[in-house]
Amino acid sequence: MTTILNIQGLTKAYSGGTLALTGIDLTVESGEFIAVIGPSGAGKSTLLRSINRLVEPTDGTITFLGEVMSSKNKGSLRRLRSQIGMIFQHYNLVNRSSVLENVLHGRLGYMSPLAGVFSRYSEADKQAAIDLLVKVGLANEVYKRADELSGGQKQRVGISRALMQQPKLILADEPIASLDPKSSAVVMDTIYENCRLQGIACLVNLHQVEVAKKYATRIIGIKAGTKVFDGTADQLTDEMIFNIYEGKEHEMHANQAGA
Amino acid sequence: MYNQTAVPVHHRQKKAKRLMSLALLAAALAFSIIYVKFDLMEFLSGIPLFIRFIFADFLPPNMTNMNSYVRPVLDTLIFAVVGTFISSAIGLVIAFLMARNTSPHPVVRLVLRGIVSFVRNVPFLVWASLLVVIFGVGAMPGLFALLVFGICFLARVYAESIEELDKEATEALTASGASYGQLIRHAIIPQFMPGYYSWTLFMFEINIRASAILGLVGAGGIGSNLKQAMDLFQYGRASMIIVILIVLILAVEFLTQKIRERIL
Numbered sequence: 353m354t355t356i357l358n359i360q361g362l363t364k365a366y367s368g369g370t371l372a373l374t375g376i377d378l379t380v381e382s383g384e385f386i387a388v389i390g391p392s393g394a395g396k397s398t399l400l401r402s403i404n405r406l407v408e409p410t411d412g413t414i415t416f417l418g419e420v421m422s423s424k425n426k427g428s429l430r431r432l433r434s435q436i437g438m439i440f441q442h443y444n445l446v447n448r449s450s451v452l453e454n455v456l457h458g459r460l461g462y463m464s465p466l467a468g469v470f471s472r473y474s475e476a477d478k479q480a481a482i483d484l485l486v487k488v489g490l491a492n493e494v495y496k497r498a499d500e501l502s503g504g505q506k507q508r509v510g511i512s513r514a515l516m517q518q519p520k521l522i523l524a525d526e527p528i529a530s531l532d533p534k535s536s537a538v539v540m541d542t543i544y545e546n547c548r549l550q551g552i553a554c555l556v557n558l559h560q561v562e563v564a565k566k567y568a569t570r571i572i573g574i575k576a577g578t579k580v581f582d583g584t585a586d587q588l589t590d591e592m593i594f595n596i597y598e599g600k601e602h603e604m605h606a607n608q609a610g611a
Numbered sequence: 612m613y614n615q616t617a618v619p620v621h622h623r624q625k626k627a628k629r630l631m632s633l634a635l636l637a638a639a640l641a642f643s644i645i646y647v648k649f650d651l652m653e654f655l656s657g658i659p660l661f662i663r664f665i666f667a668d669f670l671p672p673n674m675t676n677m678n679s680y681v682r683p684v685l686d687t688l689i690f691a692v693v694g695t696f697i698s699s700a701i702g703l704v705i706a707f708l709m710a711r712n713t714s715p716h717p718v719v720r721l722v723l724r725g726i727v728s729f730v731r732n733v734p735f736l737v738w739a740s741l742l743v744v745i746f747g748v749g750a751m752p753g754l755f756a757l758l759v760f761g762i763c764f765l766a767r768v769y770a771e772s773i774e775e776l777d778k779e780a781t782e783a784l785t786a787s788g789a790s791y792g793q794l795i796r797h798a799i800i801p802q803f804m805p806g807y808y809s810w811t812l813f814m815f816e817i818n819i820r821a822s823a824i825l826g827l828v829g830a831g832g833i834g835s836n837l838k839q840a841m842d843l844f845q846y847g848r849a850s851m852i853i854v855i856l857i858v859l860i861l862a863v864e865f866l867t868q869k870i871r872e873r874i875l
Contacts, residue, residue: 404786434788444783448801457797461788468793510783517787 356380356521356553357403362412364398364577372398374577375412380521380553385544387564388557390574391600396557399574400523403555404436405429417520434461437514437552439543441526443506445513447499451490454498454509455481458516477516484512488542504535511542515550522547524556528563540567559603561593672854673847680855683833687859690754690832691818698761699811705762706769712781713773713795723766730763735821740828750831757818757825765814772806773799808874812867819863823856833859 357380364373372395380386388396401407403414405423414421416432423429437458445454459477460468473481485494488508493501498509507527514522524543528536544567547554558564564571565585573581573588573596581592597603643649705723707713714720730738738759742752780798789797826834833852840848 406782406786430788430790432788433786436786438783438786440779440783442779444779446780446784446798446801448804449797453797457784457789458787460784460790460793460797463793465790465792468790469796471796513783513787523786 354382356382356384356417357555358415359403360413360415362399362402362414363410364395364402364407365410372577373402373409376574376577376579378572378579378582380555382520382553383548383551385547385554385567385569386556386572387568387570388555388572388574389559389561389564389596391597391603392559394574395577396559396574397525398577400438400525400555400557403521403523404433404438430461434517435520437517437519437522439507439510439514439522439524439527441529443503443510445498445506445509447497449498450494451485451496451498451501451509452478452481452494455484455512455516458513461517481512481516484515485509488512489538502535503531504538507531507535507539508542511539511546515546518550519552522552522554522556524554526557526559529559536563561588668846669850671847672851673845674851680833680836680852683836683852684855684859686750686831687819687822687833690750690757690822691815691863694754694757694761694818695811695815698758698765698814701758702762702765702769703807705766706773707795707799709766710770710773712776712778713799715791727763727766730759731767735760736824736828739825743829748829752829753822753825753831757821760821761814761818764817765810768810769803769807772810773803775806776802809871812870816860816863816867819860 357378359376359378362373362376362378363371365371376395376399388399390396398407402409403416403421405421408423416436419428419432421429421432446457453471456471456473456477458481459473463472482494485491488511490501490505490508490512493505493509498506501509510527522543527543528539531539540563543554543556546552556568565588568585571581571583571585571588572579573592575596575598580596581588594601705727708715709720709723709727711720735756739752739756742755742759746752746755776799780802781794784794784798822832823834823837825832826836826838829835829838833856837849837852837856840846840852
């Protein structure tokens with residue numbers, strides 16, 4: 353096993369004084385499927401966004417594939433980001449563009465800035481994007497506009513866009529929090545199978561403990577910006593779950609349809 | 612604070628405040644009327660004169676020599692088209708540089724915002740009058756005034772539309788390693804298109820209306836003919852020009868409405 357990601361002492365204080373993360377240490381090995389659980393406001397989202405520098409951490413180092421992530425060097429940040437796929441709660445598609453274009457956006461990080469601006473995607477990329485869409489069951493939606501799709505379909509486009517990057521790591525921020533139970537199952541299966549098959553390490557934020565237990569090879573529990581649990585699903589006792597969700601118990605079984 | 616008397620006391624205060632405001636307003640109105648020596652009788656007795664003027668002198672519109680109107684109408688349309696195209700192109704560049712989410716640097720944003728709001732706060736007619744002084748009476752100062760005003764108006768409204776776009780798509784593309792240019796092209800522009808079309812068509816309508824006013828300060832367009840006709844007491848011609856203007860504006864509004872329905 354090789355180390356994909358190493359986080360040391362990650363701290364984030366938002367302007368205004370909110371301390372979102374207080375010294376998180378975390379190592380992700382290749383092929384791991386890690387669920388990050390915790391109540392809302394615990395800092396799960398900030399943790400994920402600090403990894404690819406969508407949020408600028410206050411302190412700590414993040415090493416991805418042996419290179420330190422830093423916002424100083426725009427070129428190297430772009431190169432590292434292109435190898436990290438991201439999946440969002442609200443899908444974050446470009447609604448007025450086609451499904452195919454949205455998936456192809458996953459290649460932008462690998463293209464020269466100018467080629468990207470003029471949408472000069474290679475034929476191989478276009479074919480790969482269509483293949484991905486067929487694989488996730490969206491063969492008939494390829495040329496539709498993204499805003500014509502249902503939530504579950506949009507999320508599968510989001511997954512395809514992330515996979516299109518041929519990433520080493522996928523960050524999924526509450527991927528099923530806005531979906532009904534049936535779509536949630538499809539989306540989680542799609543993420544899980546693709547990551548396993550292609551050996552992509554995955555960090556997925558969830559607030560449903562059951563889902564985390566079902567898929568994760570390892571579970572991280574976050575409470576008030578601190579890591580309070582790190583172990584397998586079997587090691588996650590009910591006691592520990594209550595500790596993690598202390599004061600926000602109603603959230604741990606939050607049904608998948610809610611959010 | 613929240614004892615039983617608190618509510619009525621609060622209520623009484625509010626009432627007193629409202630009465631005070633009304634009294635002040637009434638005083639201001641009374642003072643203004645006295646100050647400008649407003650005479651209601653003069654106004655009322657003027658109404659028959661006004662009606663006589665409209666029906667005896669102004670109407671009917673002078674339909675003879677219709678050819679003489681073609682040129683000014685064409686001028687007006689062409690100025691509006693050229694003005695809209697150029698101000699849209701330049702306004703777009705400025706908008707991207709000054710919108711919070713696309714500006715390359717906060718300083719660029721601040722400087723541009725300052726310039727744009729200064730230019731916009733000088734009324735359009737003042738610009739036209741100044742430009743007439745600089746470039747002389749004619750069509751050019753009119754076009755320049757349309758451009759100065761149009762560029763700044765569009766830059767501002769475009770920038771506001773860009774700032775209102777949802778940040779989600781931009782966030783996703785940033786996360787996948789897209790560069791600044793790629794972000795603008797693939798995340799911002801597709802979402803901005805409806806706003807862009809809408810405001811640009813609106814600008815075209817404004818430009819048509821503006822050309823009627825521009826003539827009054829000698830800056831070309833169909834307004835020049837209107838002013839000329841009025842100055843020569845050719846009221847029949849003047850009313851014909853007004854009729855043409857109304858038809859022109861309605862036609863343009865109809866056209867832009869159709870285009871909107873088509874593309875949005």
